Amino acid sequence: MHPFEIKKGIYWVGVIDWNIRSFHGYSTPKGTTYNAYLVVDDKITLFDTVKQPFKNQLVQNIRRIVDPRKIDYLVVNHVEMDHSGSVPDVVELIRPEKVFCSDMGRKALIEHYHREDWPFEVVGTGQNLSLGSRTVQFLETRMLHWPDSMMSYIPEDRLLFSSDGFGQHWATSERFDDQVNAEELLAHAAKYYANILLLFSPLVQKLIETVKKLGLQFDMIAPDHGLIWRADPGRILAAYDAWSRQVSRQKALIIYDTMWKSTESMALAISQGLGMEGIDFRLFNLELTHRSEVMAEVLDARALILGSPTLNNGMMPTMADLLTYMKGLRPQGKIGAAFGSYGWSGEAVKLLTGAMEEMKVEVLNPGLRMKFAPTEEDLSRCIEFGREIGRAVKAKA
Numbered sequence: 001m002h003p004f005e006i007k008k009g010i011y012w013v014g015v016i017d018w019n020i021r022s023f024h025g026y027s028t029p030k031g032t033t034y035n036a037y038l039v040v041d042d043k044i045t046l047f048d049t050v051k052q053p054f055k056n057q058l059v060q061n062i063r064r065i066v067d068p069r070k071i072d073y074l075v076v077n078h079v080e081m082d083h084s085g086s087v088p089d090v091v092e093l094i095r096p097e098k099v100f101c102s103d104m105g106r107k108a109l110i111e112h113y114h115r116e117d118w119p120f121e122v123v124g125t126g127q128n129l130s131l132g133s134r135t136v137q138f139l140e141t142r143m144l145h146w147p148d149s150m151m152s153y154i155p156e157d158r159l160l161f162s163s164d165g166f167g168q169h170w171a172t173s174e175r176f177d178d179q180v181n182a183e184e185l186l187a188h189a190a191k192y193y194a195n196i197l198l199l200f201s202p203l204v205q206k207l208i209e210t211v212k213k214l215g216l217q218f219d220m221i222a223p224d225h226g227l228i229w230r231a232d233p234g235r236i237l238a239a240y241d242a243w244s245r246q247v248s249r250q251k252a253l254i255i256y257d258t259m260w261k262s263t264e265s266m267a268l269a270i271s272q273g274l275g276m277e278g279i280d281f282r283l284f285n286l287e288l289t290h291r292s293e294v295m296a297e298v299l300d301a302r303a304l305i306l307g308s309p310t311l312n313n314g315m316m317p318t319m320a321d322l323l324t325y326m327k328g329l330r331p332q333g334k335i336g337a338a339f340g341s342y343g344w345s346g347e348a349v350k351l352l353t354g355a356m357e358e359m360k361v362e363v364l365n366p367g368l369r370m371k372f373a374p375t376e377e378d379l380s381r382c383i384e385f386g387r388e389i390g391r392a393v394k395a396k397a
């Protein structure tokens with residue numbers, strides 16, 4: 001993909017990764033982009049690089065605008081290798097006067113690439129760098145989502161290079177929010193938030209406060225993945241505010257696995273009960289749905305209803321996988337309950353209940369266990385179980 005001028009003298013020089021399908025446990029069925037940006041001013045400055053196998057494409061893009069050796073500064077907003085993987089080659093090629101990064105960024109770059117000799121210049125919130133007609137204001141965003149993370153704001157252009165914040169894993173030929181379907185874009189941004197930033201929600205709240213305190217205005221928010229927000233940057237800021245406050249709606253998820261469909265028939269009956277109470281619900285069979293798709297739905301759900309048959313005195317491995325993943329992402333303010341079929345010892349429901357308690361989910365009841373295939377009467381109990389959860393969902397509003 002050719003470079004693209006996003007504002008006068010400011011270029012997207014990133015690359016599109018159409019083929020990536022998995023990102024540290026996160027499914028990326030539609031690929032991603034690694035965005036890097038070049039600001040041509042008295043001091044020519046490159047903001048971030050790309051994943052190492054794409055370094056030639058990055059350099060080609062830069063060459064279409066300037067001779068890479070004319071670049072004066074490199075800013076590393078985030079050290080994770082999808083953005084810094086090309087830093088060693090780029091530093092070798094451009095020989096920058098300075099490499100700007102946070103204090104933690106300098107440490108992490110050395111821990112990754114073992115080059116203490118690079119011309120590091122450590123910067124933090126409140127520090128400004130003049131590029132000539134423009135200024136870069138650095139904004140440290142520690143643990144959003146790594147200790148080294150920072151963002152760079154150019155007040156003259158009201159432009160924020162937001163690193164991994166406000167990103168989406170979505171490979172497109174379009175570069176801006178107004179060129180794609182708005183709902184689809186927001187869904188990608190929500191999935192990204194739920195799978196990468198959810199656990200840092202209190203820090204997102206702090207960032208929103210800092211942005212307000214500093215009076216930063218945005219014409220454009222340019223993340224390191226996906227599309228650039230220019231039509232209405234306020235929309236993604238408002239979404240981050242809601243997601244980080246973990247605002248939920250009257251929605252319940254029934255997440256389950258099943259070997260011989262008894263747990264599945266319980267799931268369907270429970271969903272009938274939820275429907276009778278007017279609750280939006282979604283069913284996810286974990287054999288068919290990736291954990292990261294489930295997390296995207298967890299974001300605004302109020303109830304988590306987890307089902308597993310007992311397998312070898314435990315729960316299904318897909319459920320254990322989801323619980324490990326979800327626990328790390330720390331969803332808050334949920335209510336929940338467990339269910340499942342069993343044959344003789346029936347431990348799964350208790351294990352699911354315990355896992356939810358560990359995640360601080362407000363567990364509504366001890367759960368519903370049924371021996372082998374449920375009878376009609378059993379299914380009526382499942383419907384009532386769903387209704388009880390539905391009423392709790394409404395009461396929590």
Ligand SMILES: Cc1cc2nc3c(=O)[nH]c(=O)nc-3n(C[C@H](O)[C@H](O)[C@H](O)COP(=O)(O)O)c2cc1C
Nearest residue numbers: 259260261262263309312313342343344345346372
């Ligand atoms: C390989 C295997 C291991 C099982 N282990 C247990 C067990 O340890 N304890 C138990 O109560 N039931 C056990 N069961 C029985 C299932 O829990 C029971 O068949 C249940 O109805 C399956 O629910 P499903 O139709 O939703 O898969 C096991 C079944 C299979 C196939």
